[in-house]
Amino acid sequence: MNFTILHESRSTNARVGRVETPHGGFDTPAFMPVGTSAAVKGVTVEQLRAVGARILLANAYHLMLRPGHELVEQLGGLHAFMGWDGPILTDSGGYQVYSLARMSRIDDDGVTFRSFVDGSTWHLSPERAMEVQNALGADIIMALDDCPPARETAETGPRRRDAHERTLRWLERCRASHRRPDEQALFGIVQGGTDLLLRRASVEAVCNVELPGYAIGGVAVGESIEAIRRVVDFTASRMPAGKPRYLMGVGYESDLVAAVRAGVDMFDCVLPTRNGRNANAFTPAGRLHLRNARFREAAGVLDPGCDCPACAGGLSRAYLRHLFLAREMLGPVLVSVHNLRHYQRLMLDIQRAIREDSWSSLAEAWPATREPASPSCTTSTRQP
């Protein structure tokens, strides 16, 4: 994997860059649609290409449990399996173990948990997380991290130092057991909760391990938006400038712009598709809840500036509302695609704002980027 910085912002820590992987490249700052189980919910790979997505995220945790990483490998790896020949990043499962498992027990060896599929008992260690991700074959893979809820890492919490220290020990084991370092870039994950002293210790220690990229983890796990902003600002500025910085599981448009200004290069979030399935459409001025009666006769499209199939095809808000009321699957599909296009258009405009140092015109074109939206996004993809 290769990362080149093409332009640095004059007034902020933001930068425009290019990541090259064995399956092609993508420009940064980049937003990755989430394809948890090797599918972005309801959206075909043709539609993903058309909205401008260049890299997808999938979850090793989900794929290990179903259909099994061995099967994916046998069928040619994740790219062939899901029919996406561009870059893919897999998350390790550290986050999912906490957000999904009905029961989990953690010790230094790893995590023991029950499968959300059938309740069977599974074990995930750093070595196992690498084995799974080596089998899946994504271009970027994530170290197994210990990612506890915010309340457990707060200043009075019981696991204040544990998560950071364990994440660091596991990172070394991940690196040592990674079998395909020439094809798959391993990213380390900074932990430390909302405690900036712990964050400093974590970012210094994690980034001291020579790796192709680093991520900020343990955010959007229950803390306030202000706390997220503080942690991201603090952490991003302490990560190596020459490597891609990836903020995991964030977020709304205002969260993205704030993080980009802090120097973050990569994002993933389920918001565009999850909101799309729930009849929530993103527009530059804010979100529309399409079930609302005020859209009953609304003849306009979701966003006149959007070129997604629904907006370019002239589909009215009233029609999309009708699809949701009639429980037509096409509603979730069309609004998910629209929302994904919204995010990709935002990323293009963010890249332009960096190049032209035109942050005020960005905020003018995208009023939704100004105000913090709450609650923030998480990558958690709870089963249906």
Next chain:
Amino acid sequence: MNFTILHESRSTNARVGRVETPHGGFDTPAFMPVGTSAAVKGVTVEQLRAVGARILLANAYHLMLRPGHELVEQLGGLHAFMGWDGPILTDSGGYQVYSLARMSRIDDDGVTFRSFVDGSTWHLSPERAMEVQNALGADIIMALDDCPPARETAETGPRRRDAHERTLRWLERCRASHRRPDEQALFGIVQGGTDLLLRRASVEAVCNVELPGYAIGGVAVGESIEAIRRVVDFTASRMPAGKPRYLMGVGYESDLVAAVRAGVDMFDCVLPTRNGRNANAFTPAGRLHLRNARFREAAGVLDPGCDCPACAGGLSRAYLRHLFLAREMLGPVLVSVHNLRHYQRLMLDIQRAIREDSWSSLAEAWPATREPASPSCTTSTRQP
């Protein structure tokens, strides 16, 4: 509306034709995907165009109840509402009144029934059916027919003659109240159940009313496949040769080929999409139930001869099976699109078989067209 016969089969009653409407034309024999509530379930209009669909069916009954034909009209009519600028046919609701209504009472004035949406009481008369379809603005609209279950029109059934006679009286009232005859072609519907004497009376009387096209109704409502074949053969041959003949709600591939040979030009059926949603994929050799464990490691595509996104994209049967087991919406989407493409490819090959009188090579390329498949299809689109 204009219908031109381009080629007549030498050995059968089949013909290749072309229908021109105010929204463009389509070749016959034609298969119409079913977009009951102004949406083909899970499939975008871009995908419909790409699979080769040139005319869609929607249900006036459903649209009257939700979102209301007045709203659709206010938003520019059905074409604008659903973003499809090609030909559309709307069914009148005669069939749905019987298949969907929790309670319905029929008399000569029309049908009183309860809405499947909210249980409210509605009344549908021939005049009302025209008013609704005039508002929706489809290119082809259907007369309101009295379409009872097969058991009620069997030789010993209580409504042996009623349905036929009432359908005929209603047809005259439909024609008299049709407000847009220059833009919307009204088709009459032949009834008569499985009784060929009644069918003869119905086809003669209905086709004696000068209309741009005629349909065979009251089939696939519970009778045997043999009975359907007998009725279709008998009826089609007695319909005017110069007008399009439309067989409503049928069916499997073998049903289509048999009906085409009998002289039928147009078809609609929910099978491609309903089966697609239920993990049933059509192939020339027969249907695959993708949940079956034998597809767990199946690396092949659904149909190597298919050019749908799933097959052309190399997506394995194992991947599609995974999507259904993981309850991923993308499974129903991809298999619905595949099945629709399967039907459109079949129609193209049927047209070729007519032109070249090559029925045996059609049967060779599409073994599934040889055997009657049961149970047969109906247009019933039960909620949700």
